[in-house]
Amino acid sequence: MSDFDVAVVGAGISGMSFAHYARKAGMKVLVLEKSNIPGGSFHSAAAADGFWLELGAHTCYNSYGNLIGIIEDCGMMDDIISRAKVPFKLLVGNKVKSFMSRINFFELLISMPKAFTKKRSGETVESYYGGILGKKNFRRVFSALFGAVPSQNADEFPADALFKKRPRRKDVLKSFTLKNGLQSIIKGIADEEGLETKNTAKIHDILFKDEKYILQTDDGEIITPRLAMCTSVAEVPKLVKGFAPDLARKIAGIQYKKVESFGVVISGDASPLKPFAGLVPLDEPFFSVVSRDTVPDEKYRGFTFHFRPDTLEKSGKINKACEVLKIEEGQIVSTLEKVNIVPALRPGHYDLIEEIDKQLEGQKLFISGNYFDGLAIEDCVSRSKSEAKRMVEME
Numbered sequence: 001m002s003d004f005d006v007a008v009v010g011a012g013i014s015g016m017s018f019a020h021y022a023r024k025a026g027m028k029v030l031v032l033e034k035s036n037i038p039g040g041s042f043h044s045a046a047a048a049d050g051f052w053l054e055l056g057a058h059t060c061y062n063s064y065g066n067l068i069g070i071i072e073d074c075g076m077m078d079d080i081i082s083r084a085k086v087p088f089k090l091l092v093g094n095k096v097k098s099f100m101s102r103i104n105f106f107e108l109l110i111s112m113p114k115a116f117t118k119k120r121s122g123e124t125v126e127s128y129y130g131g132i133l134g135k136k137n138f139r140r141v142f143s144a145l146f147g148a149v150p151s152q153n154a155d156e157f158p159a160d161a162l163f164k165k166r167p168r169r170k171d172v173l174k175s176f177t178l179k180n181g182l183q184s185i186i187k188g189i190a191d192e193e194g195l196e197t198k199n200t201a202k203i204h205d206i207l208f209k210d211e212k213y214i215l216q217t218d219d220g221e222i223i224t225p226r227l228a229m230c231t232s233v234a235e236v237p238k239l240v241k242g243f244a245p246d247l248a249r250k251i252a253g254i255q256y257k258k259v260e261s262f263g264v265v266i267s268g269d270a271s272p273l274k275p276f277a278g279l280v281p282l283d284e285p286f287f288s289v290v291s292r293d294t295v296p297d298e299k300y301r302g303f304t305f306h307f308r309p310d311t312l313e314k315s316g317k318i319n320k321a322c323e324v325l326k327i328e329e330g331q332i333v334s335t336l337e338k339v340n341i342v343p344a345l346r347p348g349h350y351d352l353i354e355e356i357d358k359q360l361e362g363q364k365l366f367i368s369g370n371y372f373d374g375l376a377i378e379d380c381v382s383r384s385k386s387e388a389k390r391m392v393e394m395e
């Protein structure tokens with residue numbers, strides 16, 4: 001493809017869903033991705049003998065209507081598979097325990113009625129959930145549980161940013177993944193006709209001249225009449241500050257955290273731990289361990305530890321994984337590493353987004369990502385859908 005109507009920077013689910021909607025509207029799309037594989041936090045890493053392990057997102061729900069629509073458009077509905085019903089558990093010291101074992105039911109009973117009157121809007125995760133579950137319960141169990149969702153302490157997140165009520169597609173499994181992992185959705189979109197994805201195409205700088213955006217890469221300039229910025233929140237301010245300094249300042253006001261995701265693959269019989277979906281520790285250098293036991297394999301088991309950044313070297317991570325999984329280092333078949341960037345949303349976030357959207361009005365610059373509506377996959381896809389609609393309506 002020699003010409004295109006819109007360039008998309010970043011091939012995570014935000015960029016690829018934007019590309020999909022632009023394609024659906026009849027536009028030619030060029031997606032530019034700095035990594036050698038597209039997907040961003042959709043990373044179903046190949047480990048051994050066809051065994052894959054999610055190093056980022058792992059679960060979709062039948063409330064993800066826009067995402068399911070894309071899977072349908074890509075002809076991939078038959079790839080949807082259920083997740084085995086294995087539990088999420090707490091890790092206390094080195095013992096696996098149920099969440100219930102840490103909950104004070106008396107406090108829960110006297111706090112729960114507040115759920116009928118307390119509004120989530122304007123509250124933080126701590127003030128809202130501490131109110132309806134009990135402050136002590138929140139500190140003993142739920143703070144860690146909520147922190148496992150964005151892989152960071154989530155106490156100060158706006159309460160309405162983490163879990164949202166959305167209509168459910170009753171014809172789709174309640175929670176699901178795809179038979180080759182979630183990254184296959186990205187591959188499905190990338191295969192669409194009229195959409196070109198260039199990997200190892202890092203954008204270093206962007207200029208705006210004669211109503212065109214000029215993207216600078218190692219291989220020269222790419223000139224585009226429309227630009228969709230779909231990188232993580234960490235990169236956007238640096239890339240837009242040259243031509244939109246006010247916008248860059250506002251986006252730079254959104255905090256973010258790094259997560260060091262560390263995958264460990266072992267043979268199916270190596271660990272004595274019973275199958276589980278995830279472990280949430282109370283006091284460890286990681287926020288959660290997400291398991292592949294949800295899609296059982298005949299030969300292997302896989303676990304992704306989402307570590308706090310800059311706390312352990314690789315050898316420390318291996319030791320920690322061995323301690324938790326109760327295995328010897330020699331039993332590890334392979335390890336996998338990925339750094340994910342996750343926004344740290346704070347009260348007042350949605351007012352800031354309103355200001356950002358005002359600045360974007362009338363510009364042929366479109367921005368999507370997990371720092372607008374929320375972090376969930378469906379939040380990213382909904383944002384991309386509304387930005388693609390704004391683009392189409394400008395023509």
Ligand SMILES: Cc1cc2nc3c(=O)[nH]c(=O)nc-3n(C[C@H](O)[C@H](O)[C@H](O)COP(=O)(O)OP(=O)(O)OC[C@H]3O[C@@H](n4cnc5c(N)ncnc54)[C@H](O)[C@@H]3O)c2cc1C
Pocket residue numbers: 009010011012013014015032033034035038039040041042055056057058059060151201202203204230231232235259261306340341342368369370375376377378380
């Ligand atoms: C560990 C983890 C587990 C999660 N689990 C779930 C889950 O189970 N369910 C759920 O609903 N949500 C989950 N989420 C949230 C959700 O997966 C993410 O919010 C979402 O995938 C983010 O997608 P994105 O496209 O906005 O950003 P990213 O996935 O970060 O993609 C941004 C892309 O931009 C590229 N890029 C950056 N800079 C440049 C540049 N200069 N030039 C070119 N390209 C560039 C990056 O390489 C990357 O590919 C999880 C998130 C994490 C981190």
